[in-house]
Amino acid sequence: MKGLVAYLVGIALFYSALIQGQINHVGLTKELAASESRLKSIQEFILDEESPSQSTIHLEAYWKLSPAQRFIDGYVKHTFLYDASKGSNIRLLLSDELEVDSVLSSAGISLNFNHNENKLEVDLLQFADGELIQVEIYYHGEPPSSGFGSFEINQSPYGRSYIYTLSEPYGSGDWWPCPVYRNSKIDSIDVFIETPSGMLAAGNGLLQSIDSSGVSWIHHWKHKYRIAPYLISTVVGDYFVRSDTVNLREASLPILDYVYPEENSIWEETDPRFPPMIQFVDSLLLPYPFSNEKYGHAQFPWSGGMEHQTMSSMRNPDETLKIHELAHQWFGNLVTCGSWSDIWLNEGFATYLTAVYFERFRPDEFEKWKKDQKEFILSIPGGSIYVSDTNSVTDIFSGRLSYSKAAMVLHMLRNQIGDVAFFNALRNYLTEFSSDGFAKTVDFVYIVESACSCDLQQFFQNWIFEQGHALVSVNWSQNLDVLEFELTQSTSVNSSDLKILKLPVLLQSDLGDSLIHIDLTESTQTFKMNVDFICTDIIIDPKNDVLVESRKNHVLSADISDDYLLYPNPSSTDVYLISKSGLELPKKVSVYDGNGKLQGEFEVSTDGRVRLENNFSWSQSVSWLVFIIDNKRFSLPYLKNKQTSF
Ligand SMILES: [Zn+2]
Missing domain, CATH: 2.60.40.1730 (tricorn interacting facor f3 domain)
Structure with a gap:
């Protein structure tokens, strides 16, 4: 029976507001880390061993x-x-x-x-x-x-x-x-x-x-x-x-x-x-x-x-x-970390389970949690999750490393091996080590590799034992229907190996966004793909799932004119060519398909209307309108509107 006289209404309302409102995830993580750290005497550390x-x-x-x-x-x-x-x-x-x-x-x-x-x-x-x-x-x-x-x-x-x-x-x-x-x-x-x-x-x-x-x-x-x-x-x-x-x-x-x-x-x-x-x-x-x-x-x-x-x-x-x-x-009581170097087996798991709870019951809060944690972790370039100096209480109970980074690495591991293998691994780990009551990092690695039947030595080396996070630069270009981008990886700490990454990349376009996952294993990798849209931007890790800092140092833009606009675009029939900067309109335009093959030439009215014929046979959904004004070549992407085409 829980029904009791409610009093201290003011305080109740305060907490209610706190609980209903947005959560300061990083602030809470820091508080937890501080609250769970206890000073230990040197003598106690000696006894530990x-x-x-x-x-x-x-x-x-x-x-x-x-x-x-x-x-x-x-x-x-x-x-x-x-x-x-x-x-x-x-x-x-x-x-x-x-x-x-x-x-x-x-x-x-x-x-x-x-x-x-x-x-x-x-x-x-x-x-x-x-x-x-x-x-x-x-x-x-x-x-x-x-x-x-x-x-x-x-x-x-x-x-x-x-x-x-x-x-x-x-x-x-x-x-x-x-x-x-x-x-x-x-x-x-x-x-x-x-x-x-x-x-x-x-x-x-x-x-x-x-x-x-x-x-x-x-x-x-x-x-x-x-x-x-x-x-x-x-x-x-x-x-x-x-x-x-x-x-x-x-x-x-x-x-x-x-x-x-x-x-x-x-x-x-x-x-x-x-x-x-x-x-x-x-x-x-x-x-x-x-x-x-x-x-x-x-x-x-x-x-x-x-x-x-x-x-x-x-x-x-x-x-x-x-x-x-x-x-x-x-994680901590049934199976306890086997040494203070492995404290992440207690704290990283408890922190990540909090996030998994939010993912289940309050998805918006889960997205905010990832964003907050990522910003907090990336705010400093160095630091490993595995604690090498257990004489330092600050290192053991580091909120940024033992709690936040460890939790995000678990999230990355989950994305790397999939939900089924990941949660099986958690259950197997608890089952396997509950009788002994203690486990170390190597024990967890063994359990996860067994669950996914895969080699994760490099992953754990990268993310648990080594310091830092990944830095990724992207250059990209599009030529007709060929999208090409180059990813260059380095790390925030020079001494660390390159990180193994399953990198989510969002390709944005007028037709909608496409999310792809790239296995990044080399310092530089180039990707080419045929697309049926005009890519407007490439976003690395759009939902904050990876400890990566992305930089777009140089974007190789496609040969797209900023002086003119096609409207509507996409379209199924005629479009209007609009001059944005006061330049004159061409008398006619050439249309090329995505492979660069000329499809025909079309008149342009004085009001900019381009009379594309309804029975025009579009071989691809992406085409290009090309014209020349004063010996200068202009290219504009034109998208066939699939919904209304006939
Ligand atoms: Zn804790």
């Missing part, structure tokens, strides 16, 4: 939290099968700002531990290799504030305080003892959050219970799917809970939104757009990955959104934010 420690198969956490105080008090219990080959300890990340009170085994025995340099190492020497072990860590303290805030207290616009967490990529250790190794997922979690009575805590998975019998409330959230540590999250504060269900392919899925009480009406207004959104992605890709549980949004006082598993955090119910974080449930 380390060999794995023990793999937690189940995590139980108990956190006592209140928005009134920046403080955490509780425990975390790691359950794992002891693998002695990974060392005689379990290594975890935990900020030195937090104090460890004790570490216990499941039998209640104190375990030796060492906590410094933001790492916690617990001694496992007393256990046997292969043994199922539970290590329970009790700790408390004031979590540090790193990056944009892995653990924060902030106020909503209405003055209420909220705790929220934002751990990507390594902020988890700021507030709980988490695995050091990036590429390990936890099979399932049980999280208990103790809050002041009356306050709510949102979390991953399903809410099992709220124990409101004591002075505090204890909220139990359970998530039974594999989860990367940085996707474990909670928010605590005054919330209004909105609930609904949506029918998906394999489940009737609960939708659960924790929203500011003051903004409930805004959510109510935008909610109807969400079921078609999740149904679309669910049907396009694999079924929603966490279909036995729920999906939801937790509103939090921070600009942007974050794809916490089954419960995305976001500042407001913005349509683009919603679809972006929803797409991450597949």
Whole structure:
């Protein structure tokens, strides 16, 4: 039941206008990139590359939290099968700002531990290799504030305080003892959050219970799917809970939104757009990955959104934010990028899925999205999608490269191999790597090549690993019915190879436009074609589908006079020859067909009327009227009007 008293009408109207109006796609992409980038310490990067420690198969956490105080008090219990080959300890990340009170085994025995340099190492020497072990860590303290805030207290616009967490990529250790190794997922979690009575805590998975019998409330959230540590999250504060269900392919899925009480009406207004959104992605890709549980949004006082598993955090119910974080449930959460160099496998896909959603539901917005993204990407000549320097957070979460360019390259890939192969590849990628939970760029390349049975090494080399975009110059001319154009390619970055392009080219004419696709593989290629129209212009990439900057350095115009005009043109019978610049009219004209063969000569009246005979046998639809005035030759294209000819 979603019917609620609408208030804060002004704000509701503002958001309504925002949602109905045009979207600033680039601005939103930049905000998303900024919101999802978190500062990482050098030490954390080093840990990123380390060999794995023990793999937690189940995590139980108990956190006592209140928005009134920046403080955490509780425990975390790691359950794992002891693998002695990974060392005689379990290594975890935990900020030195937090104090460890004790570490216990499941039998209640104190375990030796060492906590410094933001790492916690617990001694496992007393256990046997292969043994199922539970290590329970009790700790408390004031979590540090790193990056944009892995653990924060902030106020909503209405003055209420909220705790929220934002751990990507390594902020988890700021507030709980988490695995050091990036590429390990936890099979399932049980999280208990103790809050002041009356306050709510949102979390991953399903809410099992709220124990409101004591002075505090204890909220139990359970998530039974594999989860990367940085996707474990909670928010605590005054919330209004909105609930609904949506029918998906394999489940009737609960939708659960924790929203500011003051903004409930805004959510109510935008909610109807969400079921078609999740149904679309669910049907396009694999079924929603966490279909036995729920999906939801937790509103939090921070600009942007974050794809916490089954419960995305976001500042407001913005349509683009919603679809972006929803797409991450597949690309990012079900299958996570295997290293920070491959971040585009998370961000580029979530960004492109947003565009595909617009293409389906709001085609005009899709066209605008492509135009905006292309302008943004081409505004700077360099930069590769693959991140070579993962010490640079700016590089990893580059809005222009990891988000926008990656999304446009996916769009180009789709045009290169076709919709069927492209979307099959996306589904195959998710299927293939969902069990491991991680994938790298080479994995995706392999999947796509298998789906299209084609060699895409050069495409990915051009567009993912190398920098820059394509520059294409066009020269063109038309001689009667032969249209000839020459395309010359270079790149915006000298060191890059020429780009492999499937280039859309629009041939404009008075009879209408023709779109052709050219496979551009050489630095210079010449094309000749017979046409039955007079080409008036050639437009490279008319619908912004390719990362190409086009230049018409020199247009070789056809031998067409600007001094005279034929009207009407096309025509089926007679036409008038009009002098545009005051030159005299000829007494007669010669007519040639498209092959340059003389068809006849015709008188011109003093009023310019050219008496073309109705029974004249036109061999081609394009003809030329040629005449000479003062020893100067003038040519005018004449088009036979097919509709009215007889
Ligand atoms: Zn994202």
